[in-house]
Amino acid sequence: MNYPFWDVDIGYGLLMASIAVIHVFVSHFAIGGGLYLVVTEWLAVKRGDSQMLDYLHRLSKFFVLVTVVFGALTGVGIWFIIGLLNPTATEALIRNFIWGWATEWTFFVIEITAALLYLYGWKRMSNRDHQIVGWIYFGAAWMSLFVINGIVTFMLTPGEWLSSGLFWDGFFNPTFWSSLVLRTGVCVMLAGLYSQMVASRYDPSDFKGRMVRFNSGWGLVGLVVVIFSFIWYIAQIPAGITSTASETMKLPMKAVSISHWSAAAIGIMLLIFGFIVPRRMNLLFASLLMLFGLAWFGSYEWYRESIRKPYVIQGYMYGNAIKVAQEEKYREEGYLQQIAYRTGDDGADLFRRACRSCHTIDGYLPLKPAYDGTEVEFIAGTIRGAHVIKGNMPPFMGTEEEIQLLAEYLHAQMDSRSIGEIYSLSGxxxxxxxxxxxxxxCHEFGGFNDKAESLIGLEDADYHDLLDMAGDLAEEMPPFTGDSTERAALIEYLKSIPEGGN
Ligand code: HEC
Ligand code: HEC
Known part of the structure; x- marks a missing residue:
């Protein structure tokens, strides 16, 4: 906690996602597009096809503009944002991979220089030199993926690094190769989808048909690589991580099913336009394809980022920037001791440091709907049991007094009316x-940590006993602190659920 906390009223998860998705999309597209340009140019020159060369020249203008401007701006943007959101994790990544980053930046400079030369060199360079510049562009772009891939996969599967601390153990970690192949497949697929946009603008002709068919081939090859390497990639992730995700994380699992549907849609559209009616490809269909591509890739990235929770670096640092190795120290000395920049409001500081990296009070992942109408004692109970709540959260690693301070701080911002009044409900x-x-x-009927067996089909007296003892059932389980109206209503509800599920 050696850095100040950047406290503005935005959901940090959303902020990060909005910039990262654009960057990741553009940067993969920059690599696949580079390969597409050089391979296609080589074919066109070999065949003496001036129409195709003209098409490539047209494509490369927009391509270079998008990749250089957007790629570079959002790349710098990501550093800016992660530095603000999680300076401690950013520091850890820089320290561990300093030479990796230096290598990546070198490739990036080569990539940008070659891209500009390539664009400038149409009609000004010999075919041979122009193609060499193109290959340099693609090679440098792919190498920067190679390097970044090592660092990004490290965050989910640091593998041997956790015990050895060695650069190469972290870099060539368990998901390195599968992810590299997967991302390379994504690059090729995106190149196929993007070039469809350019080809779709031509009037229906033999040339258009030929290009659309050619581009569909790129899209399909990329898609096939993506599908197989995705299965390989998932298999390389330690089983505990993926099974926890499928038990506790509804939304990321939805993301996976979105990605399956998008892949199916891309495959079907490419087959139809690639082999049956290539001349019918128009901007609408091309944009739809691009959209499905974005949906596929976005949901994959979302899933990958989500299953890492509660860690930012699996097994090493939690999402709220506390190192696993510091856990004991925090539990003994408390959070507040560790914060270099304290504001004087201890409750607020605790909220910022322990919860605010993921939650807001009433914006993104809000706490208000969960705590309105409840009591300090209940809130304190959920903080004590944060790690057993659905969502795979880090534990609260502070002292008992700090739990109280934080609970009081949160309670003061909640609606203090009763639950019945707030939501106008009864019975x-x-x-x-x-x-x-x-x-x-913590217990979902038919879902996460289901307690239906202990909760359905009891007598009134048993329900009362259970609620009286609630606080003693488990250390992480809060006592029942609702009033008698709530208690009666809860029992009425539980009794109304038929045995064997609801
Ligand atoms: C690393 C991110 C992270 C941190 C830090 C974090 N949470 Fe969470 N929390 C989540 C996620 C993700 C969920 C699940 C949200 C969902 O499923 O809708 C969640 C769910 C919850 C819920 C249930 C909300 C609901 O409406 O279902 C509560 C209450 C909660 N957290 C409280 C806290 C408190 C208090 C802290 C600080 C002591 C905290 N969380 C720290 C990520 C985090
Ligand atoms: C902050 C999380 C949390 C909340 C909120 C919570 N519980 Fe629990 N509950 C637990 C934990 C942890 C256990 C013990 C470990 C386990 O069985 O999962 C548990 C255990 C139980 C058990 C099993 C006890 C046994 O001996 O079989 C029942 C029944 C139960 N809870 C009911 C409830 C009811 C009813 C409520 C609401 C009034 C509730 N819980 C609220 C976390 C919670």
Whole structure:
């Protein structure tokens, strides 16, 4: 906690995602597009096809503009944002991979220089020199992927590095190769999809048909590589990580199914236009293809980022920048001791450092809907049990007093009316809401940590006993602190659920 906390009212997850998605999309497209340009140029020169060369010249203008301007701007943007959001994790990545970054930046400079020369060299350089510049561009761009891939995969699967601390162990980690092949496949696929946009603008003709068919081939080859390497990639991730994700993370799992549907849509459209009606390709279909490409890639990246939780570097540093090795120290000495920049409001500082990297009070992943109408004691109980709440959160590693301070701080910002009043509910409906707020974050019927067996089909007296003892059932489980109306409603709700599921 040696850095100040950047506290502005935005969801940090969303902020990061919005810039990272653009960058990742453009940068992969820059690599695949480079390969597409040089291979296609070589073919066109060999065949003496001036129409194709003309098409490539047209494509490369927009391509270089997009990759150089967007790629570079969003790349710098990412450093800017991660430096603000998680300076401690950024520091760890820089320290461990300093030569990796230096190598990557060198390739980046070569890549940009070659891209500009390539664009300038149409009509000004000999075919041979122009193609050499193109290959230098592609080679440098792919090498920068090679380097970044080592660092990005490291964050999810640091492997041997956790015990050895050696650069090469972290770099060539368990998911390095599968992810490299996967990302290379993505590059080729995106090149095929993007070049469809350019080809779609031509009037229907033999030439258009030929180019659309050719581009569909690129898209399909990329897609096939992507599908197989995705399966390989998932298999390389330690099973504990993926199984926890499928148990506790609804949204990231949805992302995976979005990615399957998008891949299917891309495959079907490419087959139809590539082999049946290539001349019918128009800007609308080409844009749709691009959109599915974005959806596929975006959901893959989302899944990959999500399953790393609660860590930012798996097994080494939590999402809120506390190193696993510091856990003992935090538990003994508390959070506040470790914060170099304290504001004087301890509750607020604790919230910022322990929760704010992921939650806001009432914006992105808000805490208000979870805590409105509850008590300090209940909130404190959920902080004590944060790591057993659905969502795979880091544990709270502070002292008992700090739990109280944080709970009081949070409670002061919540709606203090009763749950029934806030949501205008009574009877069974109120009971369902009470369950959702006071139990459902940790026990979902038919889902996460289901307790249906212990909760359905009891007698009134058993329910009362259970709620009286709630705080003693587990250290991480809060006591039942609702009033008698809530208690009666909760029991009414539980009794209304038929045995054997609802
Ligand atoms: C590394 C990120 C991260 C940190 C840090 C974090 N949480 Fe969470 N929290 C999550 C995620 C993700 C969920 C699941 C959200 C979902 O499934 O909708 C969640 C869920 C919750 C929920 C249930 C919310 C609901 O409506 O279902 C509560 C309550 C909660 N967190 C409280 C806290 C508190 C208090 C802290 C600080 C002590 C904290 N969290 C720290 C990521 C985090
Ligand atoms: C902050 C998380 C959390 C909340 C909120 C929570 N529990 Fe639990 N509960 C746990 C944990 C942890 C355990 C013990 C480990 C386990 O079985 O998963 C547990 C265990 C239980 C058990 C099993 C006890 C046994 O002996 O079989 C029941 C029943 C239960 N909880 C019911 C409830 C009810 C009802 C509520 C709401 C009034 C509730 N829990 C709220 C975390 C929670």
């Amino acid at each position: 069974r409906k109120l009971g369902e809401k009470v369950y959702d707020l006071r139990c459902g974050k």
